Amino acid sequence: MSAQDRDTRVILPGATLGVLGGGQLGRMFAQTAQAMGYFTAVLDKDETSPAGLVSHHHIRSGYEDPQGLAELARLCAAVTTEFENVPAGSLNRLAESLPVSPAGSAVAIAQDRAAEKAHFVKCSVPCAPYAVIETPGQLAAVNDVLLPGIVKTARMGYDGKGQVRVTTREELNTAWEQLGRVPCVLEKMLPLALECSVIVARGRDGTIVNLPVQRNLHRDGILAVTEVYAGNLPATQVEKAIAAARSVAIGLDYVGVLCVEFFVLTDGMLVVNEIAPRPHNSGHYSQNACDVSQFELQVRCMTNLPLTQPRQHSPSIMLNLLGDLWFKNSSEARSPAWDQVLALPGCALHLYGKHDAKRARKMGHLNITGATPEAVRATALKAAAILGIEPF
Template sequence: MSKDTDVILPGATLGVLGGGQLGRMFVHAAQAMGYFTAVLDQDATSPAGLVSHHHIRTGYEDPQGLAELARLCAAVTTEFENVPAGALNQLATSLPVSPAGSAVAIAQDRAAEKAHFVKCGVPCAPYAVIATPEQLAAVNDALLPGILKTARMGYDGKGQVRVKTRAELAAAWEQLGRVACVLEKMLPLAHECSVIVARGRNGDIVNLPVQRNLHREGILAVTEVYAGNLPAAQAEQALAAAKSVADGLDYVGVLCVEFFVLQDGKLVVNEIAPRPHNSGHYSQNACDVSQFELQVRCMTGLPLTQPRQHSPSIMLNLLGDLWFRQGGDTPATPAWDKVLQLPGCHLHLYGKADAKRGRKMGHLNITAATPEVVRATALKAAEILGIAPF
């Protein structure tokens, strides 16, 4: 087993649990830096598996698959927060794993996540844990109206029900299968933002600029990153809170911390993602170090340098719905040629064979010299693709 202080230089093989688009972009970054790569994902057509040197086609908890990953690799990371923490812990007995299973386990459980925020002194929405009928009965009326969220396995708005009354709350808990849930008080939101930090084994921490985000139907649609996208005091508060959350986890790797900005200007933390994040994709074209290069640097013990954003940027999420603009069930390729006529447009598609409504198929990074130009270009691209203006 490598010591935590050892630097893993290019030429070694780096592994990732999960074969989705985040794994694919990690693989591309690692390969650009001279590393070999291995992906563990049972899907033979997984986006990351298709571009990796090695593709181990097993489930995340398969003993033989994990043993093969450990044999091939000098270090391992993950691209998906619902990878079993136990698999990460097992791999960590023989090689460096980042983030650690303990940190991923907290991100997988909203109740544990909320408790961690409280412990770190980071403000979050008022909440209650509901895992028993007694806890349901004891909920304070002040938490209504609220959003009931399953404590585990929720992402992109899944496993969430809005409730206004105690009767709706009880019905929602039944609808969600009476599993452990967290009820969060609904707060008057102005907008949302996120911070991506990268923390090394030695505790060094760097960050991407604070990102302003727009969600539609629970899925990130637009990220805007440029000077003035948020008031400076809000951005500084978000960055300090994100670093506190990462330090409190003794985190190693790339971590996204998502925030709600309330109408009174206050900031509350929403959730964490123990991996690169959609809202950091712009860094591929607008920064001198992308979130995926930061992921490689963290897991290999390479130095972390503070990323520099050199261009104002907007990221548009490209969902499968764009392939069905004409109606019907037959997909049609969007007009990428018209989009790419616009200066500063950078297309990233994920290599998924089939377009499906609601499925993340790619993203478009737009860069320009000024915030005004990047917004104008992004709005033109959105119009061409059939994405609602913002």
């Protein structure tokens, strides 16, 4: 069988699907794949990883371990990833023997902010003015028009990590030193009104579908609330966000689920922030509010099953559940009042099976659905009050 025939054949339920990474995204992927009739295998060295605990096979090795990768390839009919910092080389190695989505080439771009920005420019998708800083000479050459700005490490940054806000050249110089003089990107700070994201899924045949545009609220660099319903953003912004997200995916020749995050400026302009080559926190609402979730789209992409346009059947709000909630009014971790939350209509609790609650650690999420956006918001605010989440 040729590589093209291998990669384009339909993989039906009964086969084993693999995922690199054992976190909550891998767990929800595995649970969805299993519900569709697939077996699952996880490669993650943590013996208590959320995905490993629920999968048929758990290969306990690092992402670059040759034996672990060989075992994953032996077990699986196709492989995906749940973590953007999985080495692109490992994906390329697996792709020598079985279908892998997304491709290592696309993940490599998502792993490097400089390459990511260059891709946005190539796709004619607006992004914040920026400069790449890899050498003292490039640092000295930064145009003052980019200040105030945010210095971000080019690699390994997520959930607000590896970022420093700067207002002067002195602060810029100090920030680069604090970040270890690693390659960075300086982005000009823009007047933000809000943030949103679009999740697209693209098959090997070029078929592309998307979830509705998600309106997002971040706190301390971590997603806190996602609101999705008709009218959550003006129609023109919705159309532009979807078109831009599709353009980014097509430009990458992407196969799989991709999240494209945007800033909405005070003048209504959209600028792309970053991409995540996997399902995304802001798409979790789709588990309860859509007829096809982002995780089912992930399964369909990697198995070449048909991609159908998801339909949102209910307005929805997603609340992120961080480990801080376990420490409300207590120095020791205590389980929140889930019974009170689940007494509210339309609340669906998703916990990730993590043994230890830690502050700022993603422990789960709460999806709230209802007949109207107003009803959903009222319920979500009641749930937030019970849990001790700041109102929004």
